[in-house]
Amino acid sequence: MVNLLIEKIRNRNLIISVIGAGYVGLPTAALFAEVGFNVICVDVRLDIVKNINSGISSINEPGLSELISLNVKSGRLKATLSSDIVLKQADAILICVQTPIDNNKRPDLSFLLSALEKVGTELKKGMLIVVCSTIPPGTTQQKIAPLLESSSKLKVDTDFFLAFVPERIAPGKTLKEFVESPRLVGGMGKNSTKIANALFSAVCKKTIETDPITAEIAKTAENTFRDINIAFANQLALICEHYGADITKVIPLANTHPRVNIHLSGPGVGGPCLTKDPYLLINNICLPKDMITIARDINDYMPRHIIKLTLDALNLVGKNIANSKIGIIGAAYKAEVDDARFSPSEPVIQQLIKFGAKTIVYDPLCTTTFGAKKAESLIEIFKGSDCIIIMTEIAEIKSIVLSEMMLLMCSNPVIIDGKRVIDPKQAEKLGFIYYGVGYGKH
Numbered sequence: 140m141v142n143l144l145i146e147k148i149r150n151r152n153l154i155i156s157v158i159g160a161g162y163v164g165l166p167t168a169a170l171f172a173e174v175g176f177n178v179i180c181v182d183v184r185l186d187i188v189k190n191i192n193s194g195i196s197s198i199n200e201p202g203l204s205e206l207i208s209l210n211v212k213s214g215r216l217k218a219t220l221s222s223d224i225v226l227k228q229a230d231a232i233l234i235c236v237q238t239p240i241d242n243n244k245r246p247d248l249s250f251l252l253s254a255l256e257k258v259g260t261e262l263k264k265g266m267l268i269v270v271c272s273t274i275p276p277g278t279t280q281q282k283i284a285p286l287l288e289s290s291s292k293l294k295v296d297t298d299f300f301l302a303f304v305p306e307r308i309a310p311g312k313t314l315k316e317f318v319e320s321p322r323l324v325g326g327m328g329k330n331s332t333k334i335a336n337a338l339f340s341a342v343c344k345k346t347i348e349t350d351p352i353t354a355e356i357a358k359t360a361e362n363t364f365r366d367i368n369i370a371f372a373n374q375l376a377l378i379c380e381h382y383g384a385d386i387t388k389v390i391p392l393a394n395t396h397p398r399v400n401i402h403l404s405g406p407g408v409g410g411p412c413l414t415k416d417p418y419l420l421i422n423n424i425c426l427p428k429d430m431i432t433i434a435r436d437i438n439d440y441m442p443r444h445i446i447k448l449t450l451d452a453l454n455l456v457g458k459n460i461a462n463s464k465i466g467i468i469g470a471a472y473k474a475e476v477d478d479a480r481f482s483p484s485e486p487v488i489q490q491l492i493k494f495g496a497k498t499i500v501y502d503p504l505c506t507t508t509f510g511a512k513k514a515e516s517l518i519e520i521f522k523g524s525d526c527i528i529i530m531t532e533i534a535e536i537k538s539i540v541l542s543e544m545m546l547l548m549c550s551n552p553v554i555i556d557g558k559r560v561i562d563p564k565q566a567e568k569l570g571f572i573y574y575g576v577g578y579g580k581h
């Protein structure tokens with residue numbers, strides 16, 4: 140049975156079904172279709188299904204639309220709302236549904252469990268099930284395998300095959316990273332690992348075989364490490380502000396040490412991964428000391444720090460926030476993506492609105508505004524504004540001419556630079572009130 144599946148993978152006559160055609164599932168489906176497999180996406184959202192079948196990508200990701208369009212035309216890629224027939228036909232099912240956290244920061248596995256329920260009823264001998272969704276450590280072995288075994292009455296790694304193969308893609312660079320980042324393959328046993336590895340080797344340049352628990356901890360650890368590193372940078376930024384030092388000088392100097400690599404401080408950490416995976420990693424564990432939650436708290440504090448800097452700066456020039464017009468650069472959680480999930484701009488804009496400020500936001504890719512007015516250009520947000528807050532380093536920032544910006548803004552214009560992309564000395568020389576994350580006032 141193992142060799143038969145591997146042969147099918149080699150000959151590209153293995154039928155793949157991808158459950159969940161979102162940020163992970165859609166590129167996954169498109170890339171497997173591109174290397175020659177027949178891929179059917181299953182999604183509960185009609186708009187996503189319709190888009191795929193019309194050859195359109197529902198997410199804004201460089202190169203993805205072209206890939207979907209080509210593969211839909213070739214007949215290798217399609218989508219459907221109803222899973223029954225599809226799952227019956229599939230040889231391999233890749234589960235790519237969201238695994239968010241709830242209000243108590245506990246994993247919400249309801250989407251995953253509902254997908255598994257459907258899979259369980261259609262599971263037949265020789266099928267490969269791959270979970271690509273990020274999951275708390277222990278989930279594959281303790282929850283997924285028993286659930287599939289009991290609903291199908293089949294035995295994992297003997298009758299059917301199961302692996303956790305986490306994605307490692309960063310929005311904006313998804314297609315490149317899917318192919319080039321080493322892919323962890325955590326199979327529930329030797330056979331599962333071998334088959335899942337053969338499948339992912341068809342698309343990924345490098346795969347690394349391991350077991351599910353190691354892959355689950357490694358996946359959540361990667362994003363937790365990045366979150367902690369950024370929290371450290373943010374902590375240092377606050378220390379720099381206290382001492383009148385500049386974080387943009389401190390971190391590069393510390394990083395000249397061959398074994399130090401501190402990330403960048405900023406206005407907060409957003410996106411669906413770093414804000415969630417640390418909580419998945421520590422789920423259900425009582426740790427004697429916990430740096431992971433503290434790091435999360437520090438990063439969650441940063442939007443409030445942006446508000447504090449804004450209030451301090453406006454206060455300095457005798458302006459009341461309630462009568463101020465504030466322009467925000469960046470609504471997405473980072474530059475060059477359209478994804479606004481857990482964006483630090485959300486708490487910032489909402490607090491400004493609560494204070495009564497008139498808010499206007501500019502983000503060339505993102506349509507979400509969190510209640511602020513949407514601007515079509517940087518010029519529009521500069522015009523008549525008392526304060527500009529920089530939340531992401533959109534490419535157009537490089538083209539800002541401070542003297543022209545000055546002419547468009549009100550008297551005593553304020554810049555709150557969350558991303559430290561403006562030269563403070565130049566801004567101050569021109570008459571701006573400049574406050575930045577990690578920029579200590581001398």
Ligand code: SAJ
Pocket residue numbers: 306307308309310361362365369402403404405406407408409410411412413472473474
């Ligand atoms: N950020 C900083 N300082 C930095 C780097 C990032 O404040 O030095 C902020 C960003 O502005 C953003 C947030 O962190 O708000 C997250 O951005 P990101 O670029 O670090 O990560 P994501 O969420 O887009 O993608 C991450 C990636 N993980 C790692 O780099 C370890 C990606 O490779 C994963 O595939 C993805 O999570 C995921 O899906 O898990």
